[in-house]
Amino acid sequence: MIKKLIQEIQKKNAPIVVGLDPQLGFLPEKLLKASMEESGESLEAVAGAILAFNKAIIDATYDLIPAVKPQIAMYEQFGIPGLVAYKETVDYCHKKGLVVIGDIKRGDIGSTSSAYALAHLGKVKVGKKSFAPFDEDFATVNPYLGSDGVKPFVDVCKENDKGIFVLVKTSNPSSGEFQDQKIDGVPLYEKVAAMVEEWGEDTREGQYSNVGAVVGATYPKMGEELRKKMPHTFILVPGYGAQGGKGEDLAGFFDKDGLGAIVNSSRGIIAAYKKEEYKKFGEEQFAQASRAAVEDMLTDIRTALERR
Amino acid sequence: MIKKLIQEIQKKNAPIVVGLDPQLGFLPEKLLKASMEESGESLEAVAGAILAFNKAIIDATYDLIPAVKPQIAMYEQFGIPGLVAYKETVDYCHKKGLVVIGDIKRGDIGSTSSAYALAHLGKVKVGKKSFAPFDEDFATVNPYLGSDGVKPFVDVCKENDKGIFVLVKTSNPSSGEFQDQKIDGVPLYEKVAAMVEEWGEDTREGQYSNVGAVVGATYPKMGEELRKKMPHTFILVPGYGAQGGKGEDLAGFFDKDGLGAIVNSSRGIIAAYKKEEYKKFGEEQFAQASRAAVEDMLTDIRTALERR
8 A cells, every 4th residue: 555655646746735623613604504504513513514515625636646644533532524535535635536534543453453454444344245444544553562562563564465654753742752762772663663663674665664663743853763764654744834844844855756654734734724825715615725835845845855 | 630530539539440442242132233223233333332332331331430531443443433432432431420531542743643632632723613523531652762752641631630641561471572672771661761750750649640651450469560660650550350350469559548540340340241151131130130240350450459
């Protein structure tokens, strides 16, 4: 699956991913109102509005981008109807030819991690039929439980040509509380990084393996070092835009060919119409504002890569 | 909420929780067949069988136990229908007066952790109405992202009188890979334990706070030490039974009053009818086998506590 992601990135010259993290406050009033008129003040109404919102943004941007990253928490908060909208978003993105990175940050032990892996990247058998319950292409995984927690995901990836991104150094301000703690002089996140290289070893498709890493855009120096220490690990980089990461900070996350990393922006793209610079589009044209924000992000990152 | 959990434990003299982690292989054939006759070979059929299985076990054991711990991964693997069965299980347990610990192991940054917290322990507003999407009483939380990842859960707990259990030292064999690594001579899990005490500080209801910890039954010495180091932290103890933990190993997890911990058994209870010692019940009487297994577990743990 990493091969497919890289091909799509090259085809579109776009090492970026759009984070589909719809919050209630991001939805244009008109959209929510229309959905409530149909389904009342209900979780179903919100879920319907989220799906319409996502589809409009996907329609306006899919030709520019290789991948999307829906954040499942933003759907889970609206219960079952929210999760139905998540699944429908995944399916819609597949129809548009996009690679889908499920930002699910799951992780447990043995058979429980297997269950999560099957849910999101695999298939379950019922009698003679088999079902792919959520069917993302990649999923993010939390490593705190160690190898027993991660390997079941790797096994399911191998069987189904899928991939994962393991949390190594997250983008949030307090990520250092545990991740930066030094063990024999080496920060914990580097220990995790070394394990990520190992977990991915027999899933390589060319330079990179199907076991990637999450490293926040907000920590560019660490990103640069980790790029060197994980030569076979593709990096998913959250934290661009709203969280403070800029294109010029990100050059170090990429390899000499301008590959090896994919940068995510969520709010900065999907809620672009609320920002001063895209206000001219107005609420009506929210999806066009998202397209303009994608174009600007692409220019920012391409320029940073050319200037190296 | 921790106050309610403790009251229920005392009322039933039962510091145990039944893990509702239904796997396909645990379901009696007859139950699955009946459900398939109704809904075909489908995820809905499995979900229907799971719900019937859970209800039978709950009916047969609820008078003996204070709480249940459904493992959401085991439902998520059956997609949306599986998650509907999860939610219906939570609701059914509430009707029977049980405390529900959602074993969800979620954790993310800022607004995303808030979304998970609202999904499982809080309420979301839609227009003038509000909804509690999954409505568990406690949830398990992964601490790898640090305080920004955990505090949104604590905030939602305060507003809704709910609680969490943060992963400190998990029960699996490779939990030590990261959790036991020493930082200035202190293992990571103790650093996390110290933070758990801090996160819980203003959520205390008597001795214990609404921020608990997960410490595996498979590491009894660490449990004993952590009991002393986290005087205000209730411990959820997985790993009893199938994973190898025994009653005699667990005395150290409890305080001098025999409180401060609650021991989980999943497979050992819900799939008891498959074990040699309960075979006499047969598949037909699977729920009665579960009741017998609960009684034996209670005797084992009560004896261990009396012998101290």
